[in-house]
Amino acid sequence: MNRILFILFFISPCLVFSQVLSDAKLWTGISVSKKINDFNFSISEEYRRSENLSQTDKIFTEFDISYKVIKNLTAGITYRFNQDRNFEQGGFDFNHRFNFDLGYDYDFNDFEFSLRTRYQVSKEIYSSDKLNRNKLAIKYKLNKQIHPYISYELFYQFNDIRAFNRDRIEMGTKYKINKNNSLKLGYIFEDKFNRKNLEHNHIYFINYSIEI
Template sequence: MKKNWKSLFWKMPNSNARFIANGWQISTLVVMLWVAPQLTHAQATDIGLWSGIGVEKKINKSLSVSLNAQTRLTDNLSILRAYLGELGVGYKLGKHWEVTGYYRYIGRRKKNADGSGYEYRSYNRFYADLAYDHKLWKLKFDYRLRYQNQFQDDDQAAENNSSYVRNKFELSYPNKTRFTPYISTDLFYEIGGSFDQMRNKAGVEMKINKHHKLELSGFTDYRLIGKQENRFLIGLSYKIKL
C-alpha cells in the first residue's frame, strides 16, 4: 500500500506539481523577505533602497571580469545617500573556491565643513574576497571572507578612512523553479578595533533566462557599537552574465 501511495505522489500531474512548488516558493518569499528581517528591526522609521545593475563576462573557464553600478536612497526613498561604480576580476581555484579583487568608487552624501549644507564626497575602496560553496542536502552553503580598505579623497589628498575584515555566511535553496530564496549574515570587524556591525539579509533570486537574473532582498544593518539606525533596506539588482 505504501508503495502505491508513493507511486501516486511522484506521478502527480505536472500542473499540480508546479502549483505546489509555486505556492511553496511564494510562501517562502513572503516569510523570508518580510518576517525574517523585521524580527531584528521591527519598527523602522526610515526605508532605504539599494538598486543596481551588474554585468559579468567570462574570459575562460576560470577567469571572469565584472562591472557593477548602484544607487542608494534614504529618508523613505527621498534622498540619494550614495552612488557607486566598481570593477572586479574573479578567478576560480576549483569546484568550490574562488578569489576576486575589486576597485569601487563611491560618492557619499556628507555635511559641508561649515555645516551649512551637504555635498557628495569621494571614497575609493579596494577589496578582495575568498569564497567557498558547498551543497548541504538540498541547500547550498556559501562562505565569503573579505578584506576591504577605504580611502577618502579630501582636498586632493587620499586619507585612509577604514579597513575591515568581513565574514559572510549564506544558505540558499536551489531548486527546479526560477526562484532561489536565501538568508545571510555578514559580520564586520574593523582592523585595530572590534566587531561593530552585523548585516542580516533575506532575499530571492529570480532567473529570467540563461543570462539574466533579478534579485530582491530585505535587510538591516545592526550596529554592535554606537547608536543603532532605525532603518530597513530594500535591495533590488539586475544581473547579466555574458
C-alpha cells in the same frame, strides 16, 4: 522633588547617547558579467537612497575580478568608486574602496552553503577605513528559476577601536528570467553597534544581472 530632578539631570545624557537611530533605505543596481575559463569579470552600477527613501545616499561604480582557485574555492578583488552624499555640507564626497575576497561554497542536494571572508579598505582624502567582513549564506533551489536565500554578515573594524561593530541579516530571492538575465530582490536588517551613534537600518534592494 529636587532629588528626582537631580537624578534625571545625570541620567538624561545617557538616554540621549543610547538612543537608536532608525532609517529605511533602498538599494538598486545593474551588473554585467563575463566568464572566461576560471575567471569571472563584472562591472556594476548602483544607486542608493536613505532618509526613509527621500534622499540620494550613494552612487557607485564597481569592477570585480574573481578566480576559481580549485573546486568550491574562489578568490576575488573588487574596486569601487564611491560618491557619498554629504548631508552636513551638501554635495558628494568621493572615495575609493578595495575588497579582497576568499569564498568557499558547498552543494548538498538542493541547498547551497557558502562562506566568504573579505578584507575591505576604503580610502578618503584624509583617512582610511579597514574592515573584515565574514558572511555565511544558505540558498535553496526551489526550481530552475527561483532560488531563495538567507545570510548573516558580521563586520570587524581594525582602525580606531578594534571591535565588531555591525551585522546584517539578509533575506532574498534570485529569479532567473532566462539563461543570461536574472533579478535579485530582498530585505536586509542592519544593526550598527559598539559606536556612539547606534543605528537600525531597514534596507530594501533590487538588482538586475546580465551574463554575456
